[in-house]
Structure formats: C-alpha cells, structure tokens
Amino acid sequence: MTTVTPPQSIEQLLERAEKLAGKSLAQLAEEFRAQLPDHLLLEKGWIGQFIEHLLGATSGSLPQPDFPELGVELKTIPINPLGKPLESTFVSVVNLHQPASEQWETSIVKKKLEHVLWMPIIVHPNSPLNQRIIGMPLLWRPSADEWQILKNDWEETMEKVCLGKFGQLNARFGQALQVRPKAANSKVLTDVVGSDGEITQTLPRGFYLRSSFTQKVLTQLSYS
Template sequence: MSFINPPTSIDELMTRARQLSGRTLGDLANQHAANMPDNLLIEKGWIGQFIEQLLGATAGSLPEPDFPQLGVELKTIPIDETGKPLESTYVSVVHLMNTHREQWHNSLVRKKLAKVLWFPIVSLKGVAIQQRMVATPVLWSPSPEQEAVLRCDWEDAMEKVMLGQLGQLNSRFGEALQIRPKAANASVLTEAIGPDGDIIKTLPRGFYLRSNFTRSILESLCY
C-alpha cells in the first residue's frame, strides 16, 4: 500500500473520511492493495491502522493525536446495525510512576480527546471482516459537561495510582473512563507504587472510554 500524504486541513481530512463511508473494508483493501488478515484475534489493531493509512495519519505510536498538525485523534469503533458501540475504546496508557507532574490540563488523555474523528465500522456478528462496512464518520470535541466527567474520572484514577490503590481501579470504576490491563500477555510487567508505598511489578494499564459514553457521543451527533 502506497503512502498517503497527511491532510493539510480539517476540511480535507473530513472530505477523505466521508469518501470512505458506505464502503466495505474488503473493497477498500482491494482498491489500495492492502493485505487483510483472516481474523482480528491476531491483528486486533489492523482496522484502525488501515484507516489511519487511508487518511494520512502520521503519529503512529507517538504520544500525540494521530493527526498532530490538526490536533485530531482518529478512533475506529465497531457498532451494530443500530449504531450501538460494541466495545470500549482505548485512549492511552496509564502512567503508573512519576505521576506527580501530570495534571488534567496537560494529560495525554485530554490531548487525545480534545478533538476526535469517530470512524464507526458496522461489525455484525458472523459477518466476515471483508464485508464490514464503514459508516458515516463524525468529528467530536467534548462539551464542558462531558469534559467535567472525564476530568473527574481521570483525577480519581490518578489519585489512586499515586496512593498505590490499583486494586480499586476495577471494572466498576469510572463513569466515562475506565482502567483495564493493557498488555500482550500476563508476562509483560511494569513498575507501579504498591499499597505500602514500595515499588511493585504489575500489568500495564490503559485508559478506555466506556461504551455507554461513546454511545451518547454518537447519539448526540445524530448518529
């Protein structure tokens, strides 16, 4: 697949994005001579990486939005036929050490979510990857109310990280943001503060947006 130049404006990005709407992933892969995996269990991130390539994203794995020159983050999101998100959405890694300098206003989570291009992919059960269809992409920035919820969750989470209370960051934590392990397997460990203030080894963690929060976003944008 050939390299696509990054868009120079949000209008150009949205024009590219809308041109993909209504197309299947198989059709797009054939058009651009892209190798499509047989299943996503091994290459879970393939769809997102493919769409990034089609739109000219340049950030890769760097800690910044996918289109750094535009300040726009790209998020592909699987939905059902009614537009309901089927899973939570990864945002960024959770810093488990040296967190005292990080505040909400300069956090990676806030930077990533300041402006998001949501790219829904209709992913019906039993439908092959090739037949999954790109729905209408939408550009979103959090409202003051939405940002307040995100900030509250983030600050509560980081306080627990600093106090060594990782055990409290379970599946019930957070209204919009939740924290989950983020590692290829259980042998991948990183350092964190333990409950007694000592350094422990634990699984890396990631921030994820809850599916009910992303559903409210899509619904608010008339999806």
C-alpha cells in the same frame, strides 16, 4: 499499499473520511492494495491502523493526536447495525511510574480527546472481517459537561495510582473513562510503588472510553 499524503485541513480530512463511508474493508483493501488479515486475534489494531493510513495520519504510536498538525485524533469504533458500540475505546496508557508529575491540562488523555474524528465500523452478526462496512464519520469536541466527567475520572484514577491503590482500578471504576489492563497477557507485569511505599508489580493499565459513554456521543452527533 498506496501512499497517502497528510491532509492539509480538517475539511480535507473529513472529505477523505466521507469518501470511505459505505465501502467494505474488502473494497478498500482492493482499492488501496492492502492485505487483509484473516482475523484480528493477533492483529487487533489492524483496522484502526489501516484507516489511519488511508486518511494520511502521521503520528503513529507517538503520545499525541493522530493528525498533530490539525489537532485531531482518529477513533475507529465497531458498532452493530443499530449503532450500538460493541466495545470500549482505547485512549492512552496510564502513567504508573511518575503519576505525581501528571496534570489533567497537559495529560495525553486530554490532548487526544480535544477533537476526535469518529469512524464507525459496522459489524453485522457472524459476518467475516472483509464485509465490515465503514460508516459516516463524525467530528466531536467534548461539551463542558463531558469534559468535567472525563476530568473527574482521570483525576480519581491518578490519585489512586499515586496512593498505590492499584487494586481499586478495576472495570467498575470510572463513569466515562474505564481503566483496564493493557498488556499482551497476565504475565506482563511492571514495577510500581505500592500503598506501603515498597516496590511491587502490577499489570500495565490503559484508559478506555466506556461504550455507554461513546454511544451517547455518537447518538448526539448523529442527530445534531
């Protein structure tokens, strides 16, 4: 695959992203000599990783924004032709082992969401993977109201983790940040401290932005 150097400024990053808009994954794979997977069942994160590479992201899987020098996180998001997000957006894993040491101001969630480059991926019904189209990129910084919602969801989550109330961290929990299992399957468990202070096991969890929240964000950005 063609090597891409890291962008030197947010303007250069946005310029690169805008040049991808309107192109299909098949066109980009041919242009940058990449091998498209047949499907995403075993390579769910492939599209995000591919776009990261095309834009010159350097962070990889480290707990920091994808473009650490610029303080920008890249989020690819599949949408239907009407602009509706098709799934929630992963942000970071939930710290289940040392929750008392976590603070919102220094949390990975806050760092990753301080400045986001949204890259919509337009998915037409029943279309193959290679025909998905890159939409126009959108830069987002959360408003004061959005930050407050995110902070409340995060703090309430970490409070339940500290109390060992893992059963309450279900898909209905959280207004903007949804907490969902983050594991290959239901057999992947991790040791945690339960509500009775004893060691128990639970599924790893991840923070995800709800699709209802991201739709509001994308709509506001599109009309701003």
